[in-house]
Amino acid sequence: MKKLTLPATVPVKELAERLSVSGPELIKYLMGNGVMASLNQSVDFDTAALAADHFGFEAESEEAVAEAAPASTRRRHPLLDQSRADPKSLVARPPVVTVLGHVDHGKTSLLDAIRETAVASGEAGGITQKIGAYQVEKSGRKITFIDTPGHEAFTAMRARGADVTDIAVLVVAADDGVMPQTEEAIQHVRSAEVPIIVALNKIDKDGANPDRILQQLADRGLVSSDYGGDVTVVRTSAKTGEGVTDLLDMILLTADAEVEPKADPKVGAVGTVIESHRDPGRGPVATVLVQNGTLRVGDYIVAGQVYGRIRALLDERGERMQQAAPSTPAVVTGLSGVAEAGDVFQVMANERSARSLAEERGFAAKQQQAQPVRRITLADLASQVAEGSVKSLNVIVKAEANGSLEALRGQIEKIEDPNVKVVIVASGVGPVGEADVNLAAVTDSIVIGFNVRPDDRAKAAADTQGVDVRYYDVIYQIADDIAKAIKGLYEPTFVDVFQGRAEVRQVFTVDGRPAIAGSHVIDGRIPRNSICTVLRDGKQIARSRVAVLKRFKDDVREVARGYDCGITLEDFGDFAVGDVLEAYTVEQQNL
Template sequence: MRKRPPIVTIFGHIDHGKTTLLDTIQNIKITEKEAGGITQKVSAYEIEYKGEKITFIDTPGHAAFEKLREKGAKIADIAILIIAADEGIKPQTIESLELIKKHNLPFIVAINKIDKPNANPEKIKKELSDLGVIVEDWGGDIPAVNISALKNIGIDDLLELILIMAEMLELKYDENKNGEGYILETIKDPKRGILAGCIVLDGKVNLGDYIITSSSYGKIKFIENPFGKPLKYAEPSSPILLGNFENLPIAGELFKIGNKDSIEAIKEELKEAELSFRKPIIIEVPEATMEISLIIKADLIGSLEGIEKLLRKIAEEQKMNIKIIKRDLGIVTTEDLKLAKNTNSIIISFNLKNPKSIYEEIQTLNVQLIDVKIIYELEDILNEIVQIKKTRSSEKGKLEVLAKFSKTSTKKTIGGKVIFGKVSLNDRVLILRENSIIGRGKVISLEANKVPVKEVTEGNLCGLIINTKTDIEIGDILIFP
């Protein structure tokens, strides 16, 4: 897996400076090319800052983004909420904030036009606090920066914040797989034919490949960057223009790269994915002795497919029915948590960087979430949960981690206090962080008062060596089924 650049989208009230900000960052006057100075289409641009690439998407509430939001797809990694310092919160500011919150996008507040005589950044921060958004210098956790997009003030500070946030998100892609991404806009060019503005999310797109959506396909005869420079290939998170399609694809569609022989199969696969995203699935096996309900959120369609295949295997091996209440792309949302609570479902979060607020809500609602990045880890944890349910046993013991010592790739030495029941040598263990299951393991050494023991009971301190690949942190809870 290789690091990929962040994809940043800018939200805000009309005329608060979204496109001017992009102009300044790019040093290209985009606004003058647009009718009335207001952006009429989605445009994506890639820049390089301090050796790191950043992709910006200018989003004027485009239909493509509406469709992608409806599907829960995650194009943007980071949002910028831009607010004019001389005007304050406006209706579209509130709408933008609601969209950001709804999709749990990490975001930065950019207070623009601070060069204006009547600019009042502190008033903006007060108005934001009234909406429940507390910026960092007011004691909250939302980064904010004062800028003037027109006068190029504070732009470096904004770009620095984006790179810091991107580093925390740990954005990755698989360079060995065929490319996939989304159609942002479609163009019918009288000279070059049917073209599409796309953004690559994973894999690689090459000249000569076939690009396929659920409604169209075409052989890639050219690839250009946003400024018309010809490319031989494109990688995530690259915005590109490419052609030629046989007929107009639909803005908002997922695309996959294949070859001539795979066109129909991929089209059918994508059509099925479009139709089945939110349809419940029941995996039934003969002579099932139990049932489990799941909600699956993942980074890519390929991940959803892999998880479904794994679940079918587990259902067969464990003789159980599995009800998939919902499967979708993008980070876990409040709606997912409420659905899990109402349907008594476990949420699987696969290869996602969910916001801190979600983990706080998980604890409030007391729902269970499995948070993993590797498919075999998911298999191990699910099998452990199934065994617990089959024996109808609750946890035998529970330990709070109070200290961590040495660690290797497979062994973690920790100290803790038994807060319920007892802990025994050779016990299996589930590792919980903020009520989310993040790993599993086994107790291979147990000590009390630096003396090896076979078990430690409630209220007592102990030292343990856990055989696990999962890093254990202070504050984690270990469950012993």
């Protein structure tokens, strides 16, 4: 029986997803056992465990698992977590490798050299399409490579719940050295908690200085085994092919010694969408990586908000397959729409279950979009520290120059507390970028910028993912805010955000109730539940919340510029014609 780890309480919708059944199916079972719960309601662990047993799972509590398992910050999607699977059902699978590094250090050339050296089928040059993932063979064993555009995409996928990489290969040019993108890649791989192998590339070029590069890597915490450290460094040349075979050998050795990748090929497939697009002739097409189970032609799957029946499975050469085993990349057709990269897919029992789960996710996504993004701030962390639920405070630091960055790191590293540790997850010179925000989302970090600002993509990503990005121009203020948060003393600053202005044109009283200000909106908008200041002859005479906002006889949420309305305040009714009402919303200041 398959094992399933569940929290103390779990929403019915999430439980159905983990059990690979539709919401209505689960609700029907619960009703048959006297439990009346809707999709958005939660059930306790005992109830969820009974449902799990009915649908073929053995449930375990997260608390018991956490006590038995070693501490780790690595995030895994519940469907991808094999830590509690029956060991007897697990067999070895090929390791999955992601290659990262600076854009000019030969990453693409090295990947091409690997393809030409060890294509899984032995047909070098037989690849007819690039699907973002492929397999090679070395010593009779397969290795799967994920060809992502860079470390930003690597972390963006992790931010969506994907966890595909077993080993990361960091490519560094022997004639160039560690560059800013190299440092960022190191930080992103460390956050994923996977083994790192360094490919010291371009060793055949004039000016190559491997010893200098090894020292640069050591300065950043990657100490080569040549220097007594634990990081494997393989010297390669994508141009001549030197070291490529050695690199593949080290990947297999690292997989055996540190990763031991395993999966259960007999269960329904679960995996991750690597990329997806709409083909004019075939419709929606997705490249997927099977991570557990076996995916077969004819299976019904759900990936994010799309579903479908697998019409065809293709390998990287465009050849048809009947099935894809664990760690196998495949192109699939038959989906109802274009899935998003990073979506976790799962095989469902039938089309009804697949369609129902996809529709539930679509409905949930629309509801989430209608709600404000929950932003984690220093104030929130302070309250969690006070409750004892936070043991570390993660920060990502960006500054305008190396000197400022070192000074800022020094100030933060001086902060000490017996109960909470400050962890600098990443740091760098330059503006706050989208990669910084994605990394913060994955690691639950606060982004701190000193004399820098974000680009537009970073702003959008921060708003979407609810990442707190804070900006300072005085270093001691940063240290002071962090110290207060650690001690649970940080108090947020709230500011009035102007929304609109209205002029009182007529005053009404109704059956002795508070007066109604018949007003005309002359600027912006007047939202219901906003705070209004009442100005008379330019002086504030009152401040109160809007209790009632009407257009004619109808209650409305807001009234825009150019329209008339009736306004009633909670604690003020002494209006006069000519009064000006200014509406504000109170928001927490994060900058």
